[in-house]
Amino acid sequence: MLHDPETAVTKWDTAIRNLAVFAALAAIFEGTHDTADQWAQRGADAVNKGLYGDHLVLADGSPASPQDIADPLVRTMSATTLGRISAARHVLCYGAVQTAATLTVTRALGFRPRPAALLAGAAINLGTHLIIDRRRPLLRLAVRVGKGDYVKACTVVRAEGKAADSGGPGTALFELDQALHRTIGLAAAAVSAALAVRNTR
Template sequence: MTPEQIETAIAFGAVAPTLYAAHAVGDHWVQSHTSACAKGTAGAAGHRACLTHVLTYLATCLVAVLAVTAALGILDTLTATGVVVGLVVNGLTHYVVDRRKPLVFLARLTGHGGWIDSGDPEAAYKLDQSWHLGWLLVSAVLTVTL
C-alpha cells in the first residue's frame, strides 16, 4: 500500500463509524417530534418538515466528522469536496426515503411489499434504517476519497 492509500484507509476507519453514530443521533435525538410526524405528509408542509429534519441531521453529521477527525489529527486528510459530496449524497438519499412514499415504492419494487403491507410495525422503520446505513457507507467512501 502507498502512504496515500494508508491515509485514506485510516480516514475511512474514522469517518464511517462517526457517520454511523451521527446518523443515530441525528435521526433520533436531534430530529424534532414535529418533523418526524410531518416529514412524510403531502404538500409544502411535509417537504418543509423533511428538509428541516435532513438539514439538522446533516449538521449533526458534519459536526461529528469534523470533531472526530480533528481530535484524531487527520482532519487535513479530508477535502472540502469530499466532505460536501459525502454530505450531499447522504442528505439527498435520506430526504427521498424519509418522504415515505418512495420507501414504500422501493419496498414493493424489490419484493418487500408484503413485509410493508403485513402490518409489522417495524417493517418500514427497518427498511428505512437499512437504506440510510447503506448510503452512509457510500457517503463515507466519497468523503475520504474525493
C-alpha cells in the first residue's frame, strides 16, 4: 500500500505543532509557579490557609478573646472559615499571575489560544491547588501512598521552644505539595494544548 508523502508531512507538522503548544504552555505554567505560589502569596494567607477548627479567631489568625467575641465591631470567624478564605484568596492570586503570564507570552509570540482552552487548564490548576493547600487532603493522600513516615520525620523547628512545623518550607509535606502542583501543571498544560489545537489540524 502506497503512502501519500504530503499526508505524512502534514501529520508530522501537526504533531510538531501540537507538541510545541503543549511545551510552551507547560513551560509557562512551570516558569510562573514559584512566583505565583511564593512571591505573590500574602504572608497571612500562607500561614492561615491550612487552619481548621470551630474555635473563633481574628482575621489575622490569632485566637479571639472573650472581649473580641463580645465586641460587634471586631470581626471573628471560625478557624476553618479563615483557612478557606485564605486558601481561596491565594489560589485566585496564583491564577491571576499564571493567566496573565500565559496571555502575555502566547500573544507576544503570535498565538491566541481559545479562552475555553485556557479556562480548562486554569480550572485544573486552581481547583487542585485549593484542595492541596488546605493541607488535610494532601496529608491523607501522603499517608495513603505510604509517605506518612516521611512526613513525620521531615519537619522543621522554626524557633527554640516552638513546636515543629510539619507543613511549611523545608518539610516533607511542603515538598510533596510542590511536586504535586508541578505534575498537575503538566496535566493542565496537556488539556489546554489539546483544546487549543482542536479543529485546527
